[in-house]
Amino acid sequence: MPTVTATFRFYEELNDFLARPLRGRAFGCACARDATTKHMIEALGVPHTEVELILVNGESVGFDRVLADGDRVSVYPKFEALDISPLLRVRERPLRTIRLIADAHLGGLAQLLRLAGFDTLYDNHFADDEIEALASSENRIVLTRDRELLKRRTITHGCYVRALKPQVQLREVIDRLDLAGSVHAFRLCLSCNAPLRRIDKTQAVGRAPEGVLERHSQFVTCDVCRRVFWEGSHWQRMRTLIDSLVPEQATQLDQVDQVDQVIKTSKPS
Incomplete structure (x- = not known):
């Protein structure tokens, strides 16, 4: 089957997926006739999910662009500092809910x-x-x-x-x-991925150790695994981790609702 030859250049972290001799430079590659940009990008080792923008001969294109002989293909990851909103991104829209x-x-x-x-x-x-x-x-x-x-x-x-x-x-x-x-920390069960629900201290009796019941007044539970959660000895370590990610939001969460910030578990009843 006749082939066409296109020149590819991958940018930034996309080079991690390429064979070493191809990284950080333009290189020619034989392509099957009717091969699309998506087919060739993945044939070279780069998953399409890592790609944010493709330029062919300086024109923004999608994954379905069929390559022609002599095409120059530039492939970019997600942009952090450059506004590319006037250009065609390879996905129609981000997911509405994460x-x-x-x-x-x-x-x-x-x-x-x-x-x-x-x-x-x-x-x-x-x-x-x-x-x-x-x-x-x-x-x-x-x-x-x-x-x-x-x-x-x-x-x-x-x-x-x-x-x-x-x-x-x-x-x-x-x-x-x-x-x-x-980020909305300490809202989900770490084991079940289900929402945590506030319960009265009386509902934690028999499901949390006596010493914990004496020292704490706020509890939540997971309705799937029935574990009870409270602010235990691991709380500060996890709090520090979340603060390092989004310090301003973490502070706001502290002020809004302390009861959601519970990470130590007891054995399920």
Whole structure:
């Protein structure tokens, strides 16, 4: 089958996905006739979910642009400082509600995202097909360290997580998805991803240790796992983590509702 040759240049962190000889420079690449920008970008190793803007011969295009011989293709990640609003982004719009789904390797990150108040599905038995289906049906952003998962056709929003430690991963995801303004800490159960509900101290009797009942007056529960939460010994460490992400908002939350800031758990009854 006849081929065409196009010149590609990837920018910033997109180079991390390329073979080393191709990073940080323009290079020619043979393309199948009728190949689209999306097909060639992913064939070179870059998941489409990491791409924010594509220019072909200086013109902003979408993923469905068919490449022609001699085309020059520039591929960009999310812009932090440059306003590209007059140009065509490769996605029609951001997701209206932030919902996430994490793959099997990101259990620690999933818990910290729940701590920060983000609806995050996680099960270490999720197969890639299940993640793809849930992401599509529930409009969820896929978080993964598996670039092949992000190349799946129906996954429109995703984030390749580069960091290895959960706390660093949390900072990375908050920054890359611009989530700092949406943090509402200590609202979700870390185990179940369900909303926490305030209960009277009397309802915590038998579900929390006697010493805890003596020292604390505010409690919440998860209606799924029935654990009781209160401001325990781990609270300050978690509070410090949230403050480091969004210090101004964290202070406001302290003033609004202390009862939501509970992270230590008892055994379920």
